[in-house]
Amino acid sequence: MAELAPYLRQAFELVWTAARRWMIAWSVLLIVQGLLPVGIVYLTRALVDDIARILGTGLTLDELRPTIFLVAAMALLLLLTESLHGISRWVRTSQAELVQDHISTLIHHKASTLDLAFYESSDWYDRMHRAKYDALTRPITLLENIGGMVQNGITLAAMAVVLTSYAPWIPLLLLVSTGPALVVVLRYARKQHEWWIRNTKAERRTRYYDWILTIREAAAELRLFDLSAHFREAFQSLRQRLRIGKLQIMRDQAFAEWWAAGLGVLAMGGAMGWMIWRAVDGQSGIGLGDLAMFYQAFQQGQRMMRMLLEHVGQIYQNSLFLENLFGFLTIKPELRSAQQSAPTPDIIRDGIQFEDITFRYPASDISVMEHFSLDVPANKMVAIVGTNGAGKSTLVKLLCRFYDPEIGLVKIDGIDIREHDIDALRRMITVLFQEPVHYHDSAGDNIRMGDLANNPSMAEVHAAAHNAGADGPIRRLPEGYETKLGKWFGGADLSTGEWQRVALARAFLRKAPIIVLDEPTSAMDVWAEVDWMSRFRTLTEGRTTLVITHRFTTAMQADIIHIMDGGRLIESGTHEELIEQDGRYAQSWRAQQRTGR
Numbered sequence: 001m002a003e004l005a006p007y008l009r010q011a012f013e014l015v016w017t018a019a020r021r022w023m024i025a026w027s028v029l030l031i032v033q034g035l036l037p038v039g040i041v042y043l044t045r046a047l048v049d050d051i052a053r054i055l056g057t058g059l060t061l062d063e064l065r066p067t068i069f070l071v072a073a074m075a076l077l078l079l080l081t082e083s084l085h086g087i088s089r090w091v092r093t094s095q096a097e098l099v100q101d102h103i104s105t106l107i108h109h110k111a112s113t114l115d116l117a118f119y120e121s122s123d124w125y126d127r128m129h130r131a132k133y134d135a136l137t138r139p140i141t142l143l144e145n146i147g148g149m150v151q152n153g154i155t156l157a158a159m160a161v162v163l164t165s166y167a168p169w170i171p172l173l174l175l176v177s178t179g180p181a182l183v184v185v186l187r188y189a190r191k192q193h194e195w196w197i198r199n200t201k202a203e204r205r206t207r208y209y210d211w212i213l214t215i216r217e218a219a220a221e222l223r224l225f226d227l228s229a230h231f232r233e234a235f236q237s238l239r240q241r242l243r244i245g246k247l248q249i250m251r252d253q254a255f256a257e258w259w260a261a262g263l264g265v266l267a268m269g270g271a272m273g274w275m276i277w278r279a280v281d282g283q284s285g286i287g288l289g290d291l292a293m294f295y296q297a298f299q300q301g302q303r304m305m306r307m308l309l310e311h312v313g314q315i316y317q318n319s320l321f322l323e324n325l326f327g328f329l330t331i332k333p334e335l336r337s338a339q340q341s342a343p344t345p346d347i348i349r350d351g352i353q354f355e356d357i358t359f360r361y362p363a364s365d366i367s368v369m370e371h372f373s374l375d376v377p378a379n380k381m382v383a384i385v386g387t388n389g390a391g392k393s394t395l396v397k398l399l400c401r402f403y404d405p406e407i408g409l410v411k412i413d414g415i416d417i418r419e420h421d422i423d424a425l426r427r428m429i430t431v432l433f434q435e436p437v438h439y440h441d442s443a444g445d446n447i448r449m450g451d452l453a454n455n456p457s458m459a460e461v462h463a464a465a466h467n468a469g470a471d472g473p474i475r476r477l478p479e480g481y482e483t484k485l486g487k488w489f490g491g492a493d494l495s496t497g498e499w500q501r502v503a504l505a506r507a508f509l510r511k512a513p514i515i516v517l518d519e520p521t522s523a524m525d526v527w528a529e530v531d532w533m534s535r536f537r538t539l540t541e542g543r544t545t546l547v548i549t550h551r552f553t554t555a556m557q558a559d560i561i562h563i564m565d566g567g568r569l570i571e572s573g574t575h576e577e578l579i580e581q582d583g584r585y586a587q588s589w590r591a592q593q594r595t596g597r
Contacts, residue, residue, distance in 0.1 A: 008146075010326050015095070018102035022095040029088050030147050034154030036081050041162060043074045092144060106329055107132055115333045116402040117362040126200040131328035188253040195249060202238055209235035216487055335404060341421040344428055348513045348544045350413040352376040352399065357408035359394060368394045369567030372408070381537070381545040383558035385585065391567040392548045393434055396516050399546075400426055412514075427453075430510035434518040434548075436503030440486035443474045443502065450506035460509060467539050468505035469524075469532045473498040497524045501532075508539060515545045521554050533557060552589045561585065 016023055047070045054067060111128065118124045160171040196203075209231050212218050222228045354374040360367045368391045376382045384392045397403050398410050401417055410417050417425055430450065439446045447461045447470070456464075461481065465471040477483035477492050484491030485502075494502065504520060521529045529551075536557055547558060555561050556575040563571035563578070563585050571583050578585040 011322055014102065015099050019095045019098040022091055022098065026088070026091050026095060026147060029084060029091060030150050031154065033081070033084050033088065034150070036077060036084070038162070040074065040077050040081075043070060043077065046070055047074060103325070110329055110331065113333055114331060115335050116397065117334070118331075120362045122201065125204065127324065127328050127331075129204050130196075130200055130324035184253065184256040188249065188256070191249055191253075195245060199242060199245065202242055206235055206238050206242070209238070335401060335422065337421040337423075338419050341424065342415050342419040344420055344424040345413055346513060348378040348413060351378040351380070351544060352514070352546070353409075353411040353414070354395065354398070355409045355411065357398065357405045357410070359398065359403065359405045359408075361403075367567065372567055372569070374562065374569065376544060376546055377560070378413075378544050379542055380559040381540055381547060381557065383547045383549060383555040383561045384564055385549060385552070385555050385561060385588075386564035387550075390564040392564055393518055395546070396431060396433075396518055396548065399514075399516065400429055400431065427510075428512055429514045429516060430507045430512040431516045432500075432504050432507040432518060432520050434522075436500065436506075438486055438499055440488045440491065441484065442481065443477060443483050443485055444481035446485060446502050447505045447509055450509035451511075456509055461505075464505040464509040465502075467508050467535065468501050469528055470498070470501035470505045473501065497528055500524065501528070504532075513543055515540055515543050516548075517545070518548045520547065520549065521551055522549075529553065552585075552592050 047067070050067050050070055054064065107128075118128075164171055213222070213228065213231050213235070222231070352375070354372060357372040358367060358370045359372075372391070374395070384395065386392050398405060399417070401410075401422055404418065412420075412425075412428070439449060441449075444458065444461050447464055448456055450456075450464070458481070462471065465474055465481075473494065474481055474483070485494060487493055500520075500522070501524070504517075507515070507517070521532065524532065533554065545558075547554065549555050552575075559574070561573060561575060561578055562569050563583075565584070571578060571581065571585050573581065579589060580586075
């Protein structure tokens with residue numbers, strides 16, 4: 001258990017940071033609650049001896065006064081014990097809520113700072129799952145286990161003092177009789193942790209099946225292709241396998257605990273037999289009160305030992321799980337800002353340069369591009385056209401420095417983007433992603449999220465919506481820009497094309513010198529595209545614009561069009577020049593004209 005000591009220290013520091021006042025109150029309660037059972041044991045002996053004293057005598061008020069006092073004292077201690085249980089629950093709940101919120105904040109912050117490469121690996125998903133869904137409550141549980149161990153330890157130490165007064169070997173017998181239980185607890189704590197590690201991916205898959213069966217986005221397709229039964233059976237089959245594995249461990253543990261408990265019962269029987277023999281012998285001065293106190297002290301001592309061992313096992317198990325949490329929180333992103341960052345320009349003067357880029361995604365053996373070069377002139381609009389998988393969207397990820405190329409450089413105004421502060425670099429760029437996020441918030445806030453740092457006014461939000469063609473659909477909503485979007489929280493829904501225009505407005509809201517639009521019209525109908533294209537050039541005037549599209553009606557608006565295939569540029573020029581070349585672009589243009597796409 002020595003290797004777990006750092007995690008125990010980190011857990012204490014985490015809880016102290018999140019809820020230090022509650023931790024102090026909790027510690028005081030532990031000490032008081034640990035001592036109360038000892039007072040009850042001593043009062044029990046005194047009360048039994050006093051009752052034995054008055055049996056057979058006249059029950060006068062003077063004779064009963066000590067008994068009444070002891071009964072009242074016992075009642076007060078029992079009432080105090082119950083009251084402290086309620087107060088402890090309140091303190092623990094307050095502490096737990098603060099700690100869980102603090103851990104969630106840490107996990108959210110870490111997840112938001114990790115490289116996108118993190119999301120390319122299933123192993124990393126497993127680590128995040130273990131940190132997010134299980135380790136979330138472990139620190140406070142660990143603290144409660146340690147608290148329980150301390151409280152029970154205080155009680156146990158006091159009971160040992162009581163038992164030592166009868167014979168010094170009694171506490172040793174108590175300790176030895178619970179030794180096998182400690183072995184069982186530690187062994188099965190390790191087994192449960194190893195089982196969880198082995199089955200994390202399976203647990204994640206059950207969550208995926210549950211998710212796919214209950215989300216709106218999948219509902220229509222599940223019904224059309226009759227897939228619900230397939231996913232239900234997959235969920236139930238996997239849950240059955242996980243359930244059987246977990247129950248098998250619990251069954252084996254219960255059997256082992258039964259044998260360990262049997263040894264404890266034998267030890268208690270032997271100790272009580274010895275005490276009864278001494279009481280019957282009549283020479284030891286042991287009376288009924290002593291027998292009652294010895295039984296209660298030994299029985300409580302065994303119970304405290306069992307609980308102590310349970311807490312030790314849970315501390316061990318929770319510490320193993322905390323390794324997942326703190327391991328996740330110590331992950332460092334590989335993409336980092338330069339120590340001496342170059343100043344970021346407000347205006348692009350020389351443009352963007354992709355120089356001799358070779359890149360492949362993490363855990364992939366296939367290069368998306370090799371020795372690729374491209375110039376995007378300042379204050380010009382450049383369109384990239386190509387088939388799916390040609391590497392078009394990868395250019396956006398490299399420009400935003402979500403990834404670094406294996407070979408080559410990405411430059412802005414001749415400066416390697418790795419010399420810029422990452423956050424400052426990304427503030428220079430506004431992007432409409434190919435799959436923009438649908439925020440389940442008001443329509444106005446959906447747009448405002450494009451530039452929250454500058455607290456845009458409603459006039460700026462309206463202007464961005466108008467420029468993107470989103471103003472009309474939003475004004476038709478029941479509460480206009482205050483209407484909640486999405487069905488998760490009872491809001492209004494939009495069509496795919498309308499969601500895209502809202503995302504486009506979000507991109508336009510940020511007054512960045514570089515605009516990147518990845519398939520900006522893919523979800524728009526012909527009329528919406530024509531309306532938007534009529535003002536497209538005005539919106540991008542004075543800014544360096546990179547448009548990725550498969551629609552030639554969009555591409556033809558650009559100053560320069562590049563045709564990309566297999567991570568290479570195969571044609572370049574204006575729309576008219578490419579038509580004259582009669583190459584890939586011209587052939588595809590004529591095909592789109594015939595099909596009207």
